[in-house]
Amino acid sequence: MVKRVIVVVYLGLLVLWPVGLVVANSFADGADALVAALSDPVVVNALWLTVQVAVVSVVINTVFGIGVSLLLVRHRFPGRWLLSVLIDLPLSVSPVVVGLAIVLVYGGVDGWFGPTLEAGGLQVVFAAPGMVMATVFVALPLVIREVVPVLREIGDEQEQAARTLGATGxxxxxxxxLPAIRWAVVYGVVLSLARSLGEFGAVKIVSGNLINRTQTATLVVEQKYQDFEQTTAYATAFLLAFAAVLCLVVVSVIRPKEGS
Amino acid sequence: MSIQVRAVRKRFGAFTALDDVSVDVPTGGLTALLGPSGGGKSTLLRVIAGLETPDGGEVLIDGLPATHLPVRERDVGFVFQHYAAFKHLTVYRNVAFGLEIRRRPAGEIRDRVGELLRLVRLEQFADRLPAQLSGGQRQRMALARALAVEPRVLLLDEPFGALDAQVRKELREWLRRLHDEVRVTTVFVTHDQEEALEVADEIVVVNQGRVEQTGPPDELYDRPATEFVMRFLGPTTRLGDALVRPHDIDVRLDGVGVPGRVDRLSRVGFEVRAHVDCDGQQVMVTLDRTRAAALDLAPGRAVSLVATSIGDPARPGTTRPISAGTGASGAAEFHP
Known part of the structure; x- marks a missing residue:
């Protein structure tokens, strides 16, 4: 009983109360703040950009994630161990470092091959490609970490059986x-989506935070907050939190099905 | 369709799984690859299927080179020890899988799957998922799935290994009958000598990556080429220097043969096992109850032992005289 109270109080203070306050502040004047935020073109543009960057990143991470998972579990090759370590790197490296690294390589002025790419007409940093890159990087392990254990567990006998029955690769x-790992993939996609929508540090450095052009929802929240437009900041923050909670609800609905 | 394996070698790192293995499987036969775990028999089966690539040697199916043919072009049906059921597909769709891959017309698939489900007695389970079947039913489904594409050869890797004893016995009798009906060249891997002796037309004994002996069950049992084969195919005991089967020793009271004293008696069903102490050497003899009663065997009784057949590897070709008594106790070894 005491343990339960401690856990509830701890989580309440750390998570429930602050997030609850964001909601409370967003709706302090009824739905007015939300309506105001959604009629501010800067906010709307940022939300739309966030969705675009997140969706593109999730698609890339899903395709790449399934491919890498198959490579890691079903194949033996030199450097396999190194690959599996590298995949966890984005979890331990600060997103700010990721952002800086991308600028160092792709920066249009003095990056490694940024100037070359820009001469060819492709701007990476301070533009959408760099933001997608940064988002892909930070959410990279999420699909792989879900899919790899499931692939290990199901083994490769079903795949071998299918091959003996005449199926191509x-x-x-x-x-x-794919049908065997589908719930792991869905789970990984939802987690990646939540992570991609909420990315701040890496995107802030890579995007240049240009209003209406490269400013994502999280960057708008920071800017509006600093510009004393608290209600708009809270309303946008609420939308981000709402999307995250929605993702978690989807995940918890999916979870029990994994067992069957 | 016949299968020829010629001088196949396969290593996994430092471990030699197959060392210059050659095997001929005749068309339409039911052949067992028998041997202890880790002896290379499963690897051999997987090489035939194309699931493993040999380091050297070749595989011919129906006289044609198949060594470098991909699995899906070999036309083999493969049955795995742990069924490898497609968990997300119904029994019907599992069996239909190979036909769907081959884009056969829907009507043909329906007829063929129906026919196979009847053959493996799973008609009423067509709409179930594999998780809703027992182990024996799952393995019958796997067999129907492998047979659906009319493979040139059927390969079974320890097909009954994961089942409990009763179901295993039932299924292997059923496999024998099925084979008599379908007549597809079949190779199955087993480490259970009883299973091999009961089901197979031909047994290949594989040990430590090599073929020890090949032949029909009776020949292997009666005329083992090596001590290993003799030991692996049935119980053995030593009488003097000779390795003999415990039921091939005659217990006598007239003093002819090696003298000894009964140490211990135990009864298993209608079989009696006597441990006889012959000047320090423990010899095990099995005889049937009637014979034991006639001899009035009891611990401490002086007897003498004569080998009625010597399965000495140094003397291949020794035939075993089968008297009514030893024949019955021999059967008892395998039907406890």
């Missing part, structure tokens, strides 16, 4: 492997 993947 692609048919084996589409008809046997």
């Amino acid at each position: 692609w048919q084996v993947f589409a008809r046997i492997t």
Whole structure:
């Protein structure tokens, strides 16, 4: 009983109360703040950009994540161990460092091959490609970490059986492997989406925070807050929190199905 | 369709799984690859299927080179020890899988799957998921799935290994009958000598990556080429220097043979096992109850032992005289 109270109080102080206050502040004047925020073109543009960057990043991370998972679990090759360590790197490295690293490599003025790319017409830093890159990097391990254990658990006998029955590599993947890992993939996608929507540090450095052009929702929250437009900041923050909670609800609905 | 394996070698790191293995499987036969765990028999089966690539040697299916043919072009049906059921598909869709891959017309698939489900007695389970079946049913489904594409050869890797004893016995009798009906060239891997002796037309004994002996069950049992084969196929005991089967020793009271004293008697069903102390050497003899009663065997009784057949590897070709008594106790070894 005491333990339960401690846990509830701890989580209440740390999570529930602050997030609750964001909601309370957003709705202090009824839905006015939310309506005002959603009629501010800067906020709307930022939300739309956030969704675009997040969706593109999630698609890339899903395709790449499933591919890397198959490589890690189903193949033996030199450097496999190193690859699996590298994949966890984004979890331990600060997003700010990621942002700086991308600027160092792709920066249009003095990056490694940023100037070359820009001469070719592709601007990476302070533009959408860099923001996608940064978001992909920070959310990279999430799909892989969900899919790898499931792939290990199901083993490769079903895949071998399908091959003896005449299936090609692609048919084996589409008809046997993918259905077997589908819930892990969905779970990984939802987590990646939540992470991508909420990314701040890496994107702030890479995007240049240009209003209406490279400013995402999290960057708008910071800017509005500092510009004393607290109600707009809270309303936008509420939308981000709402999206995250929605993701968690989807995940918790999916979770029990994994067992069956 | 016949299968020829010629001088196949396969290593996994420092471990030699197959060392210059050659095997001929005749068309339409039911062949067992028998041997202890880790002896290379499963690797051999997987090499035939194309699931492993040999380091050297070649595989011919129906006289044609198959060594470098991908799995899906080999036309083999493969049954795994742990069923490898497609968990997200119904029994019907599992069996239909190979036909769907081959884009056969829907009507043909329906007829063929129905026919196979009847053959493996799973018609009423067509709409179930594999998780809702027992182990034996799952393995029958796996067999139907492998047979659906009319493979040139059927390969089974310890097909009954994961099942409990009763179901295993039932299924292997059923496999024998099924094979008599379907007549597809079949190779199955087992470490259970009883299973091999009961089901197979031909047994290949594989040990430490090599073929020890190949032949029909009776020949291997009666004329083992090596001590290993003799030991692996049934119980053995030593009488003097000779390795003999415990039921091939005649217990006598007239003093002819090696003298000894009964140390211990135990009864298992209708079989009696006597441990006889012959001047320090423990010899095990099995005889049936009637014979033991006739001899009035009891611990401490002086007897003498004569080998009625010597399965000495140094003397291949020794035939075993089968008297009514030893024959019955021999059967008892395998039907406890």
